[in-house]
Amino acid sequence: MTMPVLEYSGVTRTFAASRRSPAVTAVEDVSLRVADGEVVSLIGPSGCGKSTLLTLGAGLDRPTGGEVFAGGEPVVEPNDHVAFMLQKDLLLPWRTVRANVELGLEIRGAPVDVRRERSDALLRQCRIADFADSYPHQLSGGMRQRAALARTLAVEPRVLLLDEPFSALDAQTKMVLQEDLARSLAEHAKTALFITHDLAEAIALSDRVLVMSRRPGRIVEELTVDLPDRDAPIARRRHPRAGAYVTHLMESLDIRHLDVEAA
C-alpha cells in the first residue's frame, strides 16, 4: 500500500456527559488508511459513529484519543487537503449556483478570475452550466446535489469526505449522480471516504468497504472489492460477482437482527 492520504490512527471520540445525556463514545479505537486515489466506503448501522469519523477527518472536531492525518499532516483544524459533502446540499439560498460553487474559493481569497475559471469548468463538468445563474430553490434535488459536488471539488481537495450524499434522491437520479461522481473521482484521481448505508452503492463505487459495528463504532470487517469499472458504477452493478459482494455485506451487518433505529 502506498503512503496513505487519509489515516485514522486509534481514533476514539467520546462526548462528555451533559445535563440531558450521559457520556457517549461514538467511535472507539478506529484505525483506517485510505491510499492516494483510493475510494473507501464505510457502512454500518445507524448511530455507529460514521458521521463522527467524517467530522474528525474534516478537522471540525478533535478526537479524544488517537490521531487523524490528511496528506501526511495531523488534522487539528480545517485544512486544504480535505473537503466534505453531506446529504444536505448546504447551498446558500441567497447565492446563485455559480456563487455557491465559488464559496470555498472566495473564503480562501482566490482572485475573481481564478474563481470564475474554475467554476466555469466545474459547472460544465457537473453538467449544471445552464443553471449557473439560477438560485438553489429553482433546482431539483439532483441538480442541487451536483452543485454541492461542484462546490466541494472547487477547492481542489486531495480527499473528499462524503456523508450519504445521495441518500435523499430518488433511485434513478441517484444512479446518474453516482455515475458522475465515480467518473469525477477517477478522472482527477481523488481520494474519497464515502459513508453510505446503501450496500449496493458501496460496492458499486469503492475499492474497499469497511464495516462498522454498533456504537461504540469499531471497524469489524474490511472487504476489498475486486471488480472492474470503478469509474462506471452502472456497469459494475451488472457484473456477475457484484451480487455476491452485496450478499456478503448483508451477512456481515447481520441485517435481520438489527434493531430498527432512527437514522
Place this chain on the structure above:
Amino acid sequence: MQRQRRLGAASAALLAVFLALWEWGPAAVGIPPYILPPVSSVLEEFLRMTGTDRVFFHTAVTAGEVAAGFVLGAVLGMSVGYVLGMSPSTEFVLSPYILALQIAPKVAFAPLFVLWFGFTVTPKILVAILIVFFPIMVNVLGALRAVDPDLVNLARSFKASRAQIFWKIEFRASMPALFSGLRIGATLAVIGVVVGELVGGNMGLGYLLVFGEGAGNTAMVFVSIIALTLIGIVAYVAVVFAERQVLHYLPRRTYQQF
C-alpha cells in the same frame, strides 16, 4: 391575471360600500354627527384643517419622528441582536435585564421622557426607539440561533474566519427574520410616536388628536387617525419594498404579500 383583476374589483367595491355606510349609516340609525361624523364632513374638516390648522405640518412632524424612531430603533435592535447572537456569554449575562425591559410596557416610559426632555421631538422619538427595538432584536437573535450548524461547518471547513462566517453565512441567513422584525417595527414606531405626542407637546398628529378631543371636534380626531394610518402604511410598504429587493432569491410564495 383575470382572477387578480376580479379580486381587485371586489376590493374596490368593498371600499365603496364601506364609505356609503359611513356616509349614510349613522344618520339612518340615529347616531348624531358629533359622535360619528359622516365621511363627507371628515373630508370637509380635513380641507379646513389644511388652511387653519396646518395639518400637513403636523403630519410631517409625526412622519419625521416615526422615521427617526424607526431607523434608530432598528439600527439599535440589529446591533444588539447581532452582538448578543455572536456572543452567547454576553447574552447569558444580559438576558434577564433585556427580558425585564421587554416585559415593561414601553409606552409607559412616555411621561418619563417628557419629564426629562420637555415638549420637544426627543421624547417621541425615544418612545418609538424603545418600542421598535425589541421585536427586531429578538428576531435577529432568534435567527442567529437557528442558523444551520452544518452551514457554519461548511464555511469552517473552507477555513473561514469568524468575520467571514458572520458576513457570508449568519448575517445573510438572518435576513428573512430581520425583515419580519422590521415589518412589526414599522407599525410599532407609529404607536410609540403617537403616545409620546399624546403625553405632551404642541406638534404632531397626536397633539391634533388631543386638541380635537378637547374641542369636541370629532371630525378632527378622525382626520388625525386617518393621517396616522397613512404614515403607518407608507412605513410598512417601504419595508416590504426593501424586503423584496433583499430577499429576491426566495420563491415568491414563501413570504406573504403583506
